Amino acid sequence: xxxxxxxxxxxxxxxxxxxxxxxxxxxxxxxxxxxxxxxxxxxxxxxxxxxxxxxxxxxxxxxxxxxxxxxxxxxxxxxxxxxxxxxxxxxxxxxxxxxxxxxxxxxxxxxxxxxxxxxxxxxxxxxxxxxxxxxxxxxxxxxxxxxxxxxxxxxxxxxxxxxxxxxxxxxxxxxx
Numbered sequence: 001x002x003x004x005x006x007x008x009x010x011x012x013x014x015x016x017x018x019x020x021x022x023x024x025x026x027x028x029x030x031x032x033x034x035x036x037x038x039x040x041x042x043x044x045x046x047x048x049x050x051x052x053x054x055x056x057x058x059x060x061x062x063x064x065x066x067x068x069x070x071x072x073x074x075x076x077x078x079x080x081x082x083x084x085x086x087x088x089x090x091x092x093x094x095x096x097x098x099x100x101x102x103x104x105x106x107x108x109x110x111x112x113x114x115x116x117x118x119x120x121x122x123x124x125x126x127x128x129x130x131x132x133x134x135x136x137x138x139x140x141x142x143x144x145x146x147x148x149x150x151x152x153x154x155x156x157x158x159x160x161x162x163x164x165x166x167x168x169x170x171x172x173x174x175x176x
Contacts, residue, residue: 003088004056005096008049012058013041016051016078024077027114030139044075048100050092052078052085060085064097070107074150076120086123093127098150107152115144124148 006012017037020028028035047065051058060078067073078085101109111129113120125131129148138145 072109
């Protein structure tokens, strides 16, 4: 089952958002008052946005968007088959997305995860993010979240002079 990372499209992100795994749906539900798959997909297209395909089917969306100068927010969500895409997304994150964000002047990249979203918490740890704090009652119904981040200092291994072009790197991800 080959995994391919491709630039995100509204169609693919809408499909993924309409078929979210339950933990991702719960995380989105408690952060947004009103959302639809199309609105979530459209919002996700801001900044860098990618899709992980499994056997040609879009299964996970991920990316990062600048909130203000130097501050970026990383995001990801997917279908029940997302777990199979995590290794490929992780490689792409380190080889392409991280360097792209760093090259755009990021000093800090944040990610928030619902305290009960075990996959997200374990994955953020494995991606090298630092768990900064628990955010009590961050969700609209009082749900707790955790705040993670990467800072410029934690990217000391990222080369800013050799940032791969998005199209080239995404096309080269076919073998993942």
